[in-house]
Amino acid sequence: MMLGWFVNFMPTAWNRPWAGSDPRAWTTGEFYLDMARALERASLDFIMLEDSSVVPESYGKSMKAEFQATTKSPKQDPIALAAAISQVTQHLGIVSTMSTSLYPPDRLAHVLATLDELSDGRVGWNIVTSFEDLAAQNVGLPALWQHDERYVRAEEFVTQAEQLWGGGGSLVSAGGSPIVASGAFGTVSAPQGTLGLVQGDRPLYCQAGGSPTGMDFAAAHADVIVAAPTGVPAMKAYRDGIRERLERAGKDPDSVRVLYMITPVVGETEGDARAKAERLYAPTGDALLRRLVMMSNQTEIDFAEFDLDAPIPADATTNGITSALEAMKKRTAGSSLRAALSEGGQSESLSLIGTPSSIADTMESALEEVGGDGFLLFGGGGGLLSRRYLDEVLDGLVPELQRRGLAQTSYAPGTFRERVVAV
Numbered sequence: 451m452m453l454g455w456f457v458n459f460m461p462t463a464w465n466r467p468w469a470g471s472d473p474r475a476w477t478t479g480e481f482y483l484d485m486a487r488a489l490e491r492a493s494l495d496f497i498m499l500e501d502s503s504v505v506p507e508s509y510g511k512s513m514k515a516e517f518q519a520t521t522k523s524p525k526q527d528p529i530a531l532a533a534a535i536s537q538v539t540q541h542l543g544i545v546s547t548m549s550t551s552l553y554p555p556d557r558l559a560h561v562l563a564t565l566d567e568l569s570d571g572r573v574g575w576n577i578v579t580s581f582e583d584l585a586a587q588n589v590g591l592p593a594l595w596q597h598d599e600r601y602v603r604a605e606e607f608v609t610q611a612e613q614l615w616g617g618g619g620s621l622v623s624a625g626g627s628p629i630v631a632s633g634a635f636g637t638v639s640a641p642q643g644t645l646g647l648v649q650g651d652r653p654l655y656c657q658a659g660g661s662p663t664g665m666d667f668a669a670a671h672a673d674v675i676v677a678a679p680t681g682v683p684a685m686k687a688y689r690d691g692i693r694e695r696l697e698r699a700g701k702d703p704d705s706v707r708v709l710y711m712i713t714p715v716v717g718e719t720e721g722d723a724r725a726k727a728e729r730l731y732a733p734t735g736d737a738l739l740r741r742l743v744m745m746s747n748q749t750e751i752d753f754a755e756f757d758l759d760a761p762i763p764a765d766a767t768t769n770g771i772t773s774a775l776e777a778m779k780k781r782t783a784g785s786s787l788r789a790a791l792s793e794g795g796q797s798e799s800l801s802l803i804g805t806p807s808s809i810a811d812t813m814e815s816a817l818e819e820v821g822g823d824g825f826l827l828f829g830g831g832g833g834l835l836s837r838r839y840l841d842e843v844l845d846g847l848v849p850e851l852q853r854r855g856l857a858q859t860s861y862a863p864g865t866f867r868e869r870v871v872a873v
């Protein structure tokens with residue numbers, strides 16, 4: 451199975467046990483460089499760096515709750531971290547998130563070409579379209595385009611980036627004149643003169659479309675698709691949906707890997723793991739606020755206006771992450787927002803609470819039922835990750851998967867993209 455780790459370049463578990471003694475270990479990148487080395491020691495396929503550079507004001511129509519909950523900020527720039535990680539690792543894939551709604555195509559093409567060279571062919575691009583008006587306003591747009599329009603823009607963006615990468619050549623055309631790529635959203639030229647990509651015509655592409663349009667886009671472009679449908683039937687339906695799209699387009703469905711998001715709670719005994727999960731997911735005031743703020747951030751709907759003891763209104767709509775809102779509607783139907791938010795694992799595909807052995811059993815049988823392909827580990831997001839958690843997963847769970855022959859113990863030769871295609 452493929453294994454990646456998704457992480458926000460944000461404060462670690464600073465106000466919890468095992469916080470460590472250096473409060474700047476996250477801003478300096480030291481924590482995350484240690485993390486990248488640890489992922490490589492455990493032979494994980496890649497690290498994936500989240501990006502969404504806003505201080506949200508959706509919950510309660512102010513930044514106040516976000517500053518209490520720290521779900522999205524403070525955050526450092528992940529591209530700078532990707533460059534630093536490339537210098538302390540040799541094999542780990544490094545997936546950087548960059549938005550087709552916020553970056554200009556020539557900047558993105560130049561940055562990724564540079565990162566590909568810095569990492570000797572290990573860079574991936576997590577292609578996102580963004581979901582916050584505030585993020586659009588940060589770059590001078592009045593608002594974000596409508597959901598499906600964002601994917602039209604993304605199509606054009608990817609085409610332009612590939613033209614700029616020049617099909618394996620240089621950002622400057624053979625004759626020495628700048629390459630010009632035109633489209634409905636604008637014409638770009640790229641005279642910066644980067645030499646080209648180690649990985650050939652493009653880096654590895656990662657994508658996380660959850661909507662039908664997003665899944666169309668993912669199937670058309672991605673090498674690795676990351677998703678968080680809840681439960682084995684939904685995981686299978688998502689993967690089947692991607693494979694059908696690939697088959698319709700005449701592409702090999704086995705050429706794309708679908709990975710599911712998980713945050714295992716690993717204990718020395720089942721009781722130990724359950725007690726840990728109870729502490730972790732306890733619906734305290736702080737935890738509920740954090741989950742409400744996260745939902746508001748994903749949907750740009752003010753969840754402070756909803757009755758905690760009722761389902762969320764069936765007619766609520768969003769120009770943000772539609773799938774997150776729909777999933778929350780399902781969770782609250784016949785129940786309440788409070789009850790839905792009190793469940794653990796808000797953004798996980800599988801609930802994994804147990805010993806390395808029992809968790810590996812569940813992961814193995816889930817993938818057998820679903821058909822493939824792997825998992826995207828996560829530690830719960832900003833303010834929750836600790837070195838202790840990394841150790842539990844990387845030195846506890848991953849070796850168990852390796853002993854069963856389910857996870858790799860070393861890296862095959864080749865670029866990141868070549869390795870993924872060869873799996």
Ligand SMILES: Cc1cc2nc3c(=O)[nH]c(=O)nc-3n(C[C@H](O)[C@H](O)[C@H](O)COP(=O)(O)O)c2cc1C
Pocket residue numbers: 456499500501502547549576577578579580581658659660661662663664665676677678711770771772773826
């Ligand atoms: C594992 C995972 C990671 C994601 N990372 C980011 C990210 O770093 N930045 C971002 O703007 N969106 C991110 N997204 C959101 C997706 O790009 C996408 O907008 C979302 O899954 C909804 O799909 P849709 O756009 O098709 O509605 C992520 C989604 C998932 C499932």
